[in-house]
Amino acid sequence: MRPGLREPIPTVDLQTDRAHSARVYDYMLGGKTNFAADREAGDRIVEEWPGSRASARAARAVMHRLTRRLATVHGVRQFLDIGTGIPTAPNLHEVAQDVEPASRVVYVDNDPIVLAHARALLTSAPEGRTAYIDGDLRHPGKILSDPALRGTLDLTRPVALTLINLVHFLSDDAVHSLVEQLLDALPSGSFLALTAGTGDSAPERAEVASRRYREAGIENHLRTRAQVERFFDGLELDDPGVVLINRWHPELDDDPVLGDHEVMAYAGLARKP
Ligand SMILES: C[S@@+](CC[C@H](N)C(=O)[O-])C[C@H]1O[C@@H](n2cnc3c(N)ncnc32)[C@H](O)[C@@H]1O
Numbered sequence: 001m002r003p004g005l006r007e008p009i010p011t012v013d014l015q016t017d018r019a020h021s022a023r024v025y026d027y028m029l030g031g032k033t034n035f036a037a038d039r040e041a042g043d044r045i046v047e048e049w050p051g052s053r054a055s056a057r058a059a060r061a062v063m064h065r066l067t068r069r070l071a072t073v074h075g076v077r078q079f080l081d082i083g084t085g086i087p088t089a090p091n092l093h094e095v096a097q098d099v100e101p102a103s104r105v106v107y108v109d110n111d112p113i114v115l116a117h118a119r120a121l122l123t124s125a126p127e128g129r130t131a132y133i134d135g136d137l138r139h140p141g142k143i144l145s146d147p148a149l150r151g152t153l154d155l156t157r158p159v160a161l162t163l164i165n166l167v168h169f170l171s172d173d174a175v176h177s178l179v180e181q182l183l184d185a186l187p188s189g190s191f192l193a194l195t196a197g198t199g200d201s202a203p204e205r206a207e208v209a210s211r212r213y214r215e216a217g218i219e220n221h222l223r224t225r226a227q228v229e230r231f232f233d234g235l236e237l238d239d240p241g242v243v244l245i246n247r248w249h250p251e252l253d254d255d256p257v258l259g260d261h262e263v264m265a266y267a268g269l270a271r272k273p
Contacts (some may be wrong), residue, residue: 007060019216021169026086028056033040033086033117048086048212049205051262058258059195060088062163062245062267064095064192065252069238069269070160071099076191078159080149080182082108083136083166087120091160093130094123099124106149107226110136135207137163137170140181143261158189165265168210168221168232169195175232179231183272195265197221201244206264235270242268 016035030053045052055210070076076098081092084107096103107121107130118132120136129147143149154161161182167175183192199206199222208224213220229242240247248267250257 008129014116020110020111020113021213021216021218022114023024024216024218025056025165026088028053029088031061031088033113037216041212045209045212048208052205052209054258055263057255058245058263060253061253062195062265063092063162064090065162065249066162066164066195066267066269067092067095068099068252069249070191070193070209071096071103073159073174074191074238076158076160077103078153078157079105079162080102080108080143080153081105081158081164082135082143082182083163083169084109084114084121084132084258085165086114087117091121091133093121093128096236097125097128101127103131104152106133106152108133108135108137108143110134110153119143137166137178138174140178140185140198144182144185146248154184156187157206158191159186160191160192160193161186164193164195165197167194168265169219171219171221172223172227178229185237186272188272189197191238191269192232192272193267194228194231194246195267196223196231197265198223198225198228198244199264200225200266201260202262202264207265222264223266225266228268232268232270235272238269238271242266 019037019041023034027034027042093105102158115134124130135143208221245267246258246263
C-alpha cells in the first residue's frame with residue numbers, strides 16, 4: 001500500500017446532481033469523469049464562449065510548463081500540489097519524473113471524486129514516490145501534519161508548492177494567509193507556482209464564465225494582475241514575472257499559443273529566499 005491512500009477507498013457521496021469545479025473542468029478538458037449537472041454548467045459556458053475549451057486546455061498546459069521549469073531550471077525534486085483535480089495525463093508527477101524519476105509528489109484535493117480516482121495519481125516511477133491526501137487548502141495545518149506528506153516529502157529540503165487553477169475558488173479574505181502558512185513550513189529555496197483566474201484579458205467573457213460557476217453553486221473570484229502579484233510578496237519572482245498564462249514560457253510547449261484575449265488566468269513562479 002502506498003502512503004496517502006488507505007485501503008479500501010471509502011464510500012463517498014459524490015453529489016452528482018450538483019456541478020462541481022473538478023468535474024466541470026474535466027468536461028471542459030474533454031474528460032469522461034463528469035455528470036449531467038457538470039456538463040450543463042460546462043455547456044452554458046461553451047455556448048457563450050466557444051473558445052472556453054481551448055482556454056481550459058491552456059490552463060492545464062501551464063501546469064506542465066511550470067513543473068518542467070521547476071524540475072529542469074530550478075532542480076526541484078519535491079512537489080506539494082493542492083487542488084490537483086481529476087487525473088488527466090500527463091499529471092504533475094509524470095512531468096516531474098520525466099525530468100528526474102526520483103521526484104516526489106504529494107497531491108491534495110478536497111473533492112471526493114478526485115479521491116475516488118486517486119489511484120491514477122499513484123503511478124510513481126519506482127525511483128520516486130507519490131501520495132494522495134484527501135485535504136483542503138483551508139486547513140493547511142492538517143495537510144502539513146498528514147503522515148502521507150511527512151512520509152513522502154523531506155521538509156528540510158526545497159519543495160515546490162503548486163496551486164494551479166485553484167485560488168479562484170476561494171475569496172481573498174483567507175486565501176493569502178493560507179498560502180503564507182504553507183510557505184512558512186517550507187525551507188528557503190522552496191517555490192510557489194500559482195495560477196489565478198482574471199478578468200483583465202477578456203473582461204466580459206471572464207465575468208460570464210465566473211457567473212456561470214457561481215450560478216452552478218461554485219464560488220469563483222477573478223483577480224487583477226496586482227491582486228495575483230500579492231501572492232508572491234516577499235518571494236523572488238522568476239522570469240517573466242506574473243503574466244497571462246499564454247505568455248508564461250510558451251517555448252516549453254508544443255501546443256499552439258493562444259492570444260491574450262483567449263486566456264483568463266495569470267501565472268507566476270517564485271522562490272522563497
Ligand atoms: C480547476 S481544478 C484544477 C486542477 C489542476 N490543478 C489543474 O490545473 O489542471 C480545481 C481543483 O481544486 C479543487 N479544490 C477546490 N477547492 C479546494 C480546496 N479548498 N482545497 C483543496 N482542493 C480544492 C477542486 O476539487 C478541483 O479538483
